[in-house]
Amino acid sequence: MTTKISRRGVLQSSMAAALVSAVPSLSLAEFAGYKPAVSGRPSPPQSQYGKTSTAEEVTAGMNLAGKTALVTGCNSGLGLETMRVLALRGAHVIGAARTAEKAKEACESVEGKTTPLVVELTDLPGIVAAAGQVAAMDIPLDMLILNAGIMALPELRLANGVELQFAVNHVGHFLLANRLLEQVIAADAGRVVVVSSGAHRWAPDEGIQFDNLDGADGYDPRQAYGQSKVANGLFSRELARRLGATKATSNSLHPGVIPTNLSRHLPPRDIDTSDPRYKTIPQGAATQCYVATSPDLARVTGYYFSDCNPAEASDHMQDDEMAARLWTVSEELVADYL
Ligand SMILES: NC(=O)c1ccc[n+]([C@@H]2O[C@H](COP(=O)([O-])OP(=O)(O)OC[C@H]3O[C@@H](n4cnc5c(N)ncnc54)[C@H](OP(=O)(O)O)[C@@H]3O)[C@@H](O)[C@H]2O)c1
Numbered sequence: 001m002t003t004k005i006s007r008r009g010v011l012q013s014s015m016a017a018a019l020v021s022a023v024p025s026l027s028l029a030e031f032a033g034y035k036p037a038v039s040g041r042p043s044p045p046q047s048q049y050g051k052t053s054t055a056e057e058v059t060a061g062m063n064l065a066g067k068t069a070l071v072t073g074c075n076s077g078l079g080l081e082t083m084r085v086l087a088l089r090g091a092h093v094i095g096a097a098r099t100a101e102k103a104k105e106a107c108e109s110v111e112g113k114t115t116p117l118v119v120e121l122t123d124l125p126g127i128v129a130a131a132g133q134v135a136a137m138d139i140p141l142d143m144l145i146l147n148a149g150i151m152a153l154p155e156l157r158l159a160n161g162v163e164l165q166f167a168v169n170h171v172g173h174f175l176l177a178n179r180l181l182e183q184v185i186a187a188d189a190g191r192v193v194v195v196s197s198g199a200h201r202w203a204p205d206e207g208i209q210f211d212n213l214d215g216a217d218g219y220d221p222r223q224a225y226g227q228s229k230v231a232n233g234l235f236s237r238e239l240a241r242r243l244g245a246t247k248a249t250s251n252s253l254h255p256g257v258i259p260t261n262l263s264r265h266l267p268p269r270d271i272d273t274s275d276p277r278y279k280t281i282p283q284g285a286a287t288q289c290y291v292a293t294s295p296d297l298a299r300v301t302g303y304y305f306s307d308c309n310p311a312e313a314s315d316h317m318q319d320d321e322m323a324a325r326l327w328t329v330s331e332e333l334v335a336d337y338l
Pocket of ligand 1: 073079102119122196255256
């Protein structure tokens with residue numbers, strides 16, 4: 001396999017290679033070291049699926065009629081495939097995108113029952129309004145799939161006082177999820193599914209740099225992405241703990257390494273998609289569809305998945321003190337909108 005590197009693509013190419021190598025495959029023994037977030041809940045079983053399974057395969061034969069899913073970032077990459085497959089299986093999918101046009105076009109592009117929703121994750125009043133529209137539907141939310149994301153912005157950019165990847169990937173989703181929690185809890189077995197990344201291991205040595213959330217003391221595109229993705233995992237873990245005795249669950253995942261628009265902020269690249277280390281989009285959407293729907297995971301909460309199986313996360317992403325602190329800091333960041 002080769003990754004063709006354009007002269008301008010050195011930074012981007014090395015990041016793509018680093019992302020692939022950031023995700024070693026796991027043995028059961030390695031997974032045995034994972035610290036459960038919530039005691040008294042079942043461990044995830046090993047599934048029959050793996051790296052090459054597709055979203056259609058992991059949901060084959062399922063009838064999701066009567067279930068409702070909300071998917072952020074529904075207009076592109078993994079989010080679009082997730083919406084397509086959940087709708088194909090009969091779920092009503094609320095497809096969230098940054099603009100009404102993108103949400104409508106994406107929803108109209110798939111078969112099944114979909115409802116477009118505008119969610120721009122840097123627009124905190126807009127998130128409140130969107131959650132209000134979902135609340136007005138007055139239906140339980142069976143699956144809340146926090147999928148939207150951006151990666152490795154070359155220059156430091158801010159939104160709502162924090163670095164943009166942290167703002168979009170974590171803070172916006174934190175607010176959206178909190179505004180929708182009642183509806184998730186109202187479902188028979190509501191699931192929050194947080195799309196993190198193996199690149200959570202790119203986070204700074206401290207995990208989350210709470211004193212540098214605005215990047216003023218230094219900004220590294222790759223570290224900032226890693227920080228936002230460790231935040232995804234910590235948020236999911238703390239949410240699992242807070243959901244406690246309810247029927248609702250929260251889990252996070254790494255989808256694999258998939259050529260999508262995620263690399264839009266990197267220099268142009270030319271990836272050989274026959275590289276066996278890369279997944280196709282249908283394969284990339286499999287783990288989130290598996291975690292969102294598998295009957296085997298109905299009570300499983302607070303875990304991290306990769307290749308449709310439980311996976312080991314970094315020590316930072318299993319740090320309950322850091323998870324609790326992140327929750328408090330996030331609440332402060334969106335205090336006017338919670
Ligand atoms: N692809 C990979 O190799 C890989 C690996 C590990 C983890 N992931 C994670 O997988 C998730 C999906 O990524 P993808 O690969 O499918 O990338 P993608 O094709 O670029 O899709 C990302 C989605 O997020 C949306 N988005 C970006 N900024 C937003 C904002 N401010 N508000 C609301 N939505 C916003 C995008 O909307 P627009 O199209 O309007 O910009 C798009 O719909 C991300 O969380 C990513 O971190 C991907």
